[in-house]
Amino acid sequence: MSAVMDEKPVQQVTKGAIKIDDVVKIYDPDGAAVMAVDHCSIDIPAGEICMIVGPSGCGKTTLLNAIAGFHGITSGSIHLDGELLCGPGKPQAVPGSDRIVVFQNGALFPWKTNLENIAFGPMMAGKMSKAEIYDKARGMMADAGLSGTENNYPGEVSSGLRRRVEIVRALMNDPKVLLFDEPYRALDSLTKSVMHEALLEIYYRNKVTIFFITHDLEEAIFLGHRLIIMSSRPCKPKKIVEVDIPHPRDYSALTSTRFREIMQEAKGVVNEEAQKAFDAGEKEG
Amino acid sequence: MSSTMKTADVVTNTQGPEVSTLSLTMFRFASWLKSPRPYLMMIGFAIVLGFWYLAVEVWKLPRFEDMPGLTEVFSEWFSKDPYYGLSIFTPEYYLHIGISLRRIAYAFLLATCLGVPLGLFLGWSKNFREFIFPLFEVLRPIPILAWVPLAIIMFAGSESPVIFLTFLASFFATTLNTMLGVESIDESYSRAASCLGASRWQVFRHVVIPGAMPYIFTGLQISIGVAWFSLVAGEMVSGQYGLGYLINTAYMMIEYPKIIIGMITLGIIGFATSAMVRMLGDYLMQWRVRELALGD
């Protein structure tokens, strides 16, 4: 971990600022308008790990999908580094390799080996030769401690390892933003804490903006610079909690007094929203 | 931190790419021999064959005595000088097999070449599906055999109607399963691909085709089965030569042992062709074979 200390501080990252401005999303399946996101405004500075915390089914993923370009928004706008992603006159963003999603259940292609998966983005872009791409991919896998699994298929390795491969696959494209959609939800808590440290290590080495959705408060405080606690559906920021535990962090942060204080501050609000969502009978997912 | 060490642990726990299909098969075969299954299987065969022999040739039970018996069939099948002119030593036997196989090959290949692309596009393009699929669904409930007379009217000669019928059965199975395969692909795969900069065509090539592969091969398994089903029917009604024709003419000429020889041959060849399709699928989907190998 000592090597990490020499890295540039977070403030030097200049790319990847997200500005979510007054976004509304209304689903209209059977004529019954359902408001998923309600006048939501969030400013994320470049290089920040921003944790979006809220009960299951509150509409957090809707926001993430809007940034990624999987579906449109009803009104408002989203900018990335001052450039309009979606907003007036452009209802839906175009998916692109500057914003890469790490999915809830993992979306490594099971029919490609780990190495082929990691090489996928640059292969699609076609700007580098295959040999260059594979060299770069091997190098990045070695950095992330994934050497020796290059020729395995994702189905052959542990789920924790798969998540790491997926993050490396995203980083291969030099993205500005990584969008995490509850990626560690299915992992047991021991594997989870290993994954958290590994994620931070990767983050310290390749500074990007991270937009991270979770409903696990401990995970949110341990990873994030800032917590944005969302209300249950319709989704809008209810409380913002600054996590002033200095980076780089390791597991000892989990037992610090400050950690507990922040937990206390956030827990009340989160529980209240979770109770609301439970009473409304929201289906998980 | 120690995260690289932890990773090393994970790596050694998983099986390397060196685990070959062959060694896996050998291992399974060895454990199969140790279980009671092969011996039960032998007893099962013995009971069925024994009953056949006793009921027809020893006890001469009513109804059974008219049937060709076990020894009668097998002495005919393996005779150098067969009484009814058909055994593994007569060229006529292989002529029937060869002609049936050729019809199956034409029909199955044509159905695959047309059905797989059609199914992929039906699953991939919603517009295309909305136009074409209802038509498909209207034609599908008509049993293949009901097409026999129309096929004879539409196609000249005796060969092409039989191939057409066989093709039609395979085609429906292949197309439908391929379409279901595309629909079964988790949306996050295509989303991930488009996130990583893949164009619509690249998504089709790298996600839709490999993602639908397991269903396509399930479809091809069904397809080869229904191909034999309709081929036999087609050969019995029209056509010359082929195993279905053999069975039907043997009945008309009262050469009963030939019926059973034809049936057993059909069973063996039908089984062999579907095993070939399965092996091709395993070869093309190594990722799946290895995933499943770890499963048990």
Place this chain on the structure above:
Amino acid sequence: MKRSKFIDNLFSRATLRGITAIVIFVLIWEFGARSEELTGWRMPFLGLVPAPSAVAASWAGLLGDPSYWQSWYMSFLRVFGGFTAAMLLGIPLGLFMAINKTFHGLYFPTFEIMRPIPPLAWVPASIIFWPTQELSIAFVTFLGAFYTIVLNVLGGAKSINKQYLQAAQSMGASQWDIFRRIVLPATLPSIVVGSAVGMGITWEVVVAAEMISGGGASGGAGGGLGFFIWSSYVGGSYEQIVVGMISIGIAGYFSSELLRQLGGFFTPWLKTR
């Protein structure tokens, strides 16, 4: 609200598109069939089949013909007989193979070896064995559905979540209770799927058997829809061939739909998905 949704569906873009495609298909067929009298050039394949308008006219004439309905009745009777027999024998056999390992080891390989023989290859042997032609058709029909039903029941019963069984045991259920209250309902969805597929095969086999055997001993109107098609072909009335095909299509579709509805009624817990 439900009603308006139904009407919405009826006039939705998807339905209209499907109807458009079918109408275009029928028009091409009509033109193709009449291409020789209209243009002097005969469209390949389609130029040899009867036109849809001629088929409709012939069908209208047949609707009042009792022997046409007698064919429907005979085919349905055979399908019903063979299918019921396959269910009555196939479901217990599949369940028993799933429960008893020894029985499974004894008979499953034999079953697997017999299965690749197409049902229709059994027709001559069946005619020799069974005293009447009706019984031999019934046997082949039974065989068609039997394999599928057994395999589905076996697969369904084997894939039951073991925790259900353990939960039942821990609550003190007896062997019989476990079978009746866990194994049977958990296998029901597979039974429904297996019987729907089996029903499709049954119609295939009945039609073929009727064509091959020349319509059973009674012949004529007692031959069923398969024989109706065959005798139309032999008699040269090609329109009736198509009428027969469509009739069988409708009959097969409704029998499968009936099974699916029945299956939905017996497995209400699947609707929540």
